Each structure stands twice: as C-alpha cells, then as structure tokens.
Amino acid sequence: MTQPTLDRRDARAGHLDVALRLVTGGLPVLPLRVGKGPFGNCRNCANNACGGRPNMKTPGPCACPWPCHAWAAATTDPAVIASPAWKTAWRYAGAVAYHPGGAGLAVVDLDDADAVAWARQTLPPTRTVTTTRGEHWIYRGAMRSVNGVREGVDLKSTMSYARWLGPGTGALADLPDVVRALAVKKPATVQPAPRAVTVPAPAGDAECRHRSPAYLERGIAMAEQRITDATSAVHATVYRTFLAVLSGHGRCGCLTETHIARLFTAAQAKGESPRHCTDAWTNARTALGM
Structure with missing residues (x-):
C-alpha cells in the first residue's frame, strides 16, 4: 500500500475530497x-436484514447504495465514494474514517496520557498520529481488533475502523509481537461489578419470588446467549441485556458475583472492555433506581 499523505489543500478540503485523495x-x-x-x-x-456485511471477513460496499454496516462499508472505489448516496452522507459527516485491516495496518489507539507514556516505554517506534485525547500508533501488518487490552488501549485493525486525523509523523514499522500479544486475552481477566446486587426484597416478601434456582439459571443463560448472538450494536445489546437481567432478578438479592462475571465474560468475548462492562452495569442499575 502506498502510504497516503495530505498536503495543505487537504486541511481546507471537505470530507469527500479528503476521502478521494486517501483511496489513491x-x-x-x-x-x-x-x-x-x-x-x-x-x-x-x-x-x-440483508445478511450483514460484518459477518464477512473483508470490507467493501453493501449491495445497497448507502454506507451501511460500519467498517464493512469501507471502500477504495472512487465511484462508490462519490456516488449520490455517499455524497449525502459526506455532506453530514463529522469525520473521515478508514479500515486499517483492509489496508494491511494495525492501529494502537492510546486514549490518554498514561497510555501514551506506557507505549513510549513498551512499544517499538512507528508512525504516530495525535488524537484529541492521546495518540494512534500505526504499524504495518493486520491483526484482529480488541478493545480494552489494557487501561486506555484499544487495538483497531480487521473488522474495525479508525478516524483519519492526518498522516502523522515517523516511519511505519512492522507489527511487532508485543502488539500481537496484547490481543491474547487471559481467561482470568474478567472484572465483574465491584459487588453483587443485594437490593433488599420488598417489605413483607423476604422470600425470593423466583423460588427455584433453575429460573435464575435459565435467565442468565438466555442473557449470555443474547450477547453472544449480537452481530451489530454490541454496546447497546450489552446494556439492554444487563437492564433486562437487573429488572427481572436484581431486586430480590439472588444475583451473585458469579452470575455477573458470566455476563461480563460474554460481553468481553464480543470485544467489550472491562470498563465498558462496568459502565453498562452501573448505568442499568441507575436507570432502574438501584
């Protein structure tokens, strides 16, 4: 791949013009x-309903004219990028994004100053791009994408997208083993909510209304499956599932750390970070007044 660059004209160009330059x-x-x-x-x-391009392994435009299916819509075809439907999208766009894996690249997304400091001490130098809160470190080579590999660090490559924020500085280095190793999740890293939900039962009803542990087990198993089956909008699916579990089982005090850890494990297997899981759980409790 020829490394794309921007000249001074691009700083003043619209998103469509920048996109057309990048695909060259x-x-x-x-x-x-x-x-x-x-x-x-x-x-x-x-x-x-159309089958969903995210189920595929390579990017490209959907059969429909609109830029559907997030990262999977990414294309290098100028005719698609400048088509009427895409021109409408560019007119309302807030940024240009790209699919790193489709270009044979991997982006280490460093979300804050602490993450940047860690990268400078740990990772081989490569091309870096300044972001609003940290930096993107870009390497030559594709790998699977994983969120939350450590605090403030995401990996964006295949089946993911990153914002284009300029060409950055420095020479592209080959993807090192230390970055690939970050994508290997250890089974014991699940971080459940700080404590089990122990909201007291309503007055006069101290006995769990579910009566049988099988009822709770079935509910947790269904929630795990709902998260596992999600093919899009994973964030929203995780939140709605947590909300449903808490609504059905959260007020009688029957949920335990083990139950919560099972839900968090299912969510992390879909790419959610421990922080996102904790935030979704807390937001669901707040929505239900717990």
Missing part, C-alpha cells in the same frame, strides 16, 4: 457522523 493510496474509507460513529443502516439493511 489504497486506504479503504468511510464517512463518520458527528460523534465519531458510523452512519446507521438503511431500511433494507436495518437489523442486518
């Missing part, structure tokens, strides 16, 4: 809405 260097691009998220699926692709 082989970088698969897609528009992001304001807020850094991808545009939602069109009506034909809602809820992955």
Whole structure:
C-alpha cells in the first residue's frame, strides 16, 4: 500500500475530497457522523436484514447504495465514494474514517496520557498520529481488533475502523509481537461489578419470588446467549441485556458475583472492555433506581 499523505489543500478540503485523495493510496474509507460513529443502516439493511456485511471477513460496499454496516462499508472505489448516496452522507459527516485491516495496518489507539507514556516505554517506534485525547500508533501488518487490552488501549485493525486525523509523523514499522500479544486475552481477566446486587426484597416478601434456582439459571443463560448472538450494536445489546437481567432478578438479592462475571465474560468475548462492562452495569442499575 502506498502510504497516503495530505498536503495543505487537504486541511481546507471537505470530507469527500479528503476521502478521494486517501483511496489513491489504497486506504479503504468511510464517512463518520458527528460523534465519531458510523452512519446507521438503511431500511433494507436495518437489523442486518440483508445478511450483514460484518459477518464477512473483508470490507467493501453493501449491495445497497448507502454506507451501511460500519467498517464493512469501507471502500477504495472512487465511484462508490462519490456516488449520490455517499455524497449525502459526506455532506453530514463529522469525520473521515478508514479500515486499517483492509489496508494491511494495525492501529494502537492510546486514549490518554498514561497510555501514551506506557507505549513510549513498551512499544517499538512507528508512525504516530495525535488524537484529541492521546495518540494512534500505526504499524504495518493486520491483526484482529480488541478493545480494552489494557487501561486506555484499544487495538483497531480487521473488522474495525479508525478516524483519519492526518498522516502523522515517523516511519511505519512492522507489527511487532508485543502488539500481537496484547490481543491474547487471559481467561482470568474478567472484572465483574465491584459487588453483587443485594437490593433488599420488598417489605413483607423476604422470600425470593423466583423460588427455584433453575429460573435464575435459565435467565442468565438466555442473557449470555443474547450477547453472544449480537452481530451489530454490541454496546447497546450489552446494556439492554444487563437492564433486562437487573429488572427481572436484581431486586430480590439472588444475583451473585458469579452470575455477573458470566455476563461480563460474554460481553468481553464480543470485544467489550472491562470498563465498558462496568459502565453498562452501573448505568442499568441507575436507570432502574438501584
């Protein structure tokens, strides 16, 4: 891949112009809405009714004209990028994104100053790009993407996207083993909520209304499966599942650390970080007044 660069014209260019320039260097691009998220699926692709490109291993435009399916919409085809539907998306876009894995790249996303300091002490030098809160360290080589490999550090490569924030500085280095090793999750790293939910039972009803442990076990197993089966909107699915579990089982005091850890394990297997799991659990409790 020819490493794309921006000249001074790009700093003043619109998102479409920047995207067209980037694809000449082989970088698969897609528009992001304001807020850094991808545009939602069109009506034909809602809820992955079309089959869902995220189930595939390579990026490319969907059969529909809209930039659907997040990272999987990324393309190097100028005709698609400048098509009427995509032009509409670019007009409302807040940023240009690219699919690192589709370009044979991996991005170590360092989210804060502590993460940047860790990288400078631990990782081989490579091309770096300044972000709003930290830095992107870009390596030559693709790997699987994993969020939350350590505090403030995400890996973005295959089946993921990163914002284009400029060409950065420094020469691209080959993807080192130390970065690949970060993607290997240890089974014992699950971090459940700080404590089990022990909200007292309503007055006059000290006995668990579920009566049988099998009822709770079935509920937890169904919640695990719901998270595991998610093919898109994983963040939202995890939150809604936590909300449903707490709504059904959270007020009688029957949930334990083991139950919560099972839910967190399922969520982390879908790429959620321990921090995201804890935040989703806390937000669900707050929504239910617990």
